[in-house]
Amino acid sequence: MTLTRGPVLAVLALAVVALCVYPAFGTGYGVRSTLQIFMWIALAGSWNLISGLTGYVSFGHVAFFGIGAYAGAILITAAGWSWPIAALGGGVAACVLALVIGYPCLRLKGPYFAISMLGLNEVLRALVSYFEGLTGGGNGLSLPTLDATRSIYYVMGALAVAVTAVTYLIITSRFGLRLMTIREDEIAAEAMGIDTFRHKLVAFLISALGPGIAGALTARDQGYIEPISVFPLAITVTMIVMVLFGGKGTVWGPVLGAIALFVIQEIVWARYPYVHPLLFGAIIVAVVLAMPRGVLGLLQLKYRLPRTI
Amino acid sequence: MPVLAVEGVSRSFGGVAAVNRVSFALEAGHIYGLIGPNGSGKTTLFNCITGLERLDAGRVQFKRERIDGLRPSRVARMGIGRTFQVIRVFPELTALENLLVVTRGARADAERRGREMLEFVKLERLAGEYAGNLSYGQQKLVEFVRVLMTDPALILLDEPAAGVNRTLLNDLLAAVTRLRDEGRTILLVEHDMKVVMGLCETVFVLDHGEKIAEGPPGLIQADERVIEAYFGR
Numbered sequence A: 001m002t003l004t005r006g007p008v009l010a011v012l013a014l015a016v017v018a019l020c021v022y023p024a025f026g027t028g029y030g031v032r033s034t035l036q037i038f039m040w041i042a043l044a045g046s047w048n049l050i051s052g053l054t055g056y057v058s059f060g061h062v063a064f065f066g067i068g069a070y071a072g073a074i075l076i077t078a079a080g081w082s083w084p085i086a087a088l089g090g091g092v093a094a095c096v097l098a099l100v101i102g103y104p105c106l107r108l109k110g111p112y113f114a115i116s117m118l119g120l121n122e123v124l125r126a127l128v129s130y131f132e133g134l135t136g137g138g139n140g141l142s143l144p145t146l147d148a149t150r151s152i153y154y155v156m157g158a159l160a161v162a163v164t165a166v167t168y169l170i171i172t173s174r175f176g177l178r179l180m181t182i183r184e185d186e187i188a189a190e191a192m193g194i195d196t197f198r199h200k201l202v203a204f205l206i207s208a209l210g211p212g213i214a215g216a217l218t219a220r221d222q223g224y225i226e227p228i229s230v231f232p233l234a235i236t237v238t239m240i241v242m243v244l245f246g247g248k249g250t251v252w253g254p255v256l257g258a259i260a261l262f263v264i265q266e267i268v269w270a271r272y273p274y275v276h277p278l279l280f281g282a283i284i285v286a287v288v289l290a291m292p293r294g295v296l297g298l299l300q301l302k303y304r305l306p307r308t309i
Numbered sequence B: 001m002p003v004l005a006v007e008g009v010s011r012s013f014g015g016v017a018a019v020n021r022v023s024f025a026l027e028a029g030h031i032y033g034l035i036g037p038n039g040s041g042k043t044t045l046f047n048c049i050t051g052l053e054r055l056d057a058g059r060v061q062f063k064r065e066r067i068d069g070l071r072p073s074r075v076a077r078m079g080i081g082r083t084f085q086v087i088r089v090f091p092e093l094t095a096l097e098n099l100l101v102v103t104r105g106a107r108a109d110a111e112r113r114g115r116e117m118l119e120f121v122k123l124e125r126l127a128g129e130y131a132g133n134l135s136y137g138q139q140k141l142v143e144f145v146r147v148l149m150t151d152p153a154l155i156l157l158d159e160p161a162a163g164v165n166r167t168l169l170n171d172l173l174a175a176v177t178r179l180r181d182e183g184r185t186i187l188l189v190e191h192d193m194k195v196v197m198g199l200c201e202t203v204f205v206l207d208h209g210e211k212i213a214e215g216p217p218g219l220i221q222a223d224e225r226v227i228e229a230y231f232g233r
Helices: A005-025 A028-054 A062-077 A083-105 A110-130 A149-171 A174-191 A196-222 A233-246 A253-271 A276-290 A294-302 B042-050 B072-078 B095-100 B107-120 B136-149 B166-181 B193-199 B217-222 B224-231
Strands: B004-013 B016-026 B031-035 B057-062 B080-082 B154-158 B185-189 B202-207 B210-215
Touching (some): A005 A028, A005 A149, A028 A149, A028 A253, A062 A083, A062 A233, A083 A110, A083 A149, A083 A196, A110 A233, A149 A196, A149 A253, A174 B095, A233 A253, A233 A276, A233 A294, A253 A276, A253 A294, B016 B042, B016 B057, B016 B202, B031 B042, B031 B166, B031 B193, B042 B072, B042 B154, B042 B185, B080 B136, B095 B136, B107 B136, B136 B154, B136 B166, B166 B193, B193 B217, B202 B224, B217 B224
Parallel strands (some): B080 B154
Antiparallel strands (some): B004 B057
């Protein structure tokens, strides 16, 4: 049972057109919120590529967001790059970090990898605070004023589309299937000639690119960054919850999770600012208990849908 | 020139010698058996050959190249395929995807070959079914043809007959013979003596990690040390 391609593509095209014209008559709040949703789609989708497919849970994925934010901000302030190029620079910085970290850490088995990634984030935050000359330390880093929210809206939207498209391409490829064999049974994968380390490393590099670019775009949009604002564990946790809610290892799970949780978060946060973390915790528990595969994962198994949902 | 040469291989776990100075050689195009009581080191020896277990001593040579110390994936791509005693299919991949993951080159070719393989073991109707939903015997067949998809020169089978019904077993054994006729070499661990006696040209016997006998099945069956290993003195 597969959905027919035509209507799906038509709906997607309609959504893209609507989102393209939206800034022309949307409110400032609306545009900013949509921009945030784009960012979360890019972050959750990227986390899904390494953790949803290979089962290697990255507990420090915000590190790539943070390094991208700092690299982008420094390239703009110190090197005078224009922000779109600096955003790519942020992505490259995140990939370089992923290579340096992934090379030793992806040799570790799953749980140890998760813990080492958690440590990475703390180390980075400390390093950024320490090298004040370059990063401004705990005082943060201010960028020259520039109102580019609308332009950033489009670039972040393109990033969300790109991450989702890459996810589709990977999941439908044999490379993607091989990533899943690592999640299913890493020893059997190795015994069948799949170089699991190289596969994990490539997936990890790709999964760092999106957050790096998103971090640099966010730095430009907010105009000011500091260690606690771009390296919080909460961003990693949010990415993970979004993917788990939507359905890990699927194409549209991270998209659904990002939209649903962002909207829930906005509503709850506006009304009950203090119970908001509590509610998030409750959602994690509920998802893990009631549908460990997430909404789309559940539908996929129940109605035998392809992973491309 | 043997296709595989195992020379003085040892591996111990916390002072227990699981495999102790074992040596043997396999010539291309033959079927060999590896037998021994439970815990005699057969699976550990398989793991030592395929790179899943490092060696404490000795060496393993495949087609003149030393392979001990290489990553398992490297060993597999050099042409050594294996199945596992406990089935290890990828449960959330479909039967066909289980075969596709080990292929390279054009996707269409790989899919066609995969479907042919499934047809060969009469599972073509289940190509799109998650491997985890298949029965034990069906999973065993998927694992068997997945190895064949890698086109191995040497195939290590860990208890291929266990838990497989008679009809299926006969098909499997016929397939193994055919693989031998294609010039491949097969080494199988098996407890079913009928299978070993009917299929293998040479049998190695392990006991407490040591090779205690080697020879044609008829002679092995009468060997006193072997009888002692199985039934005690």
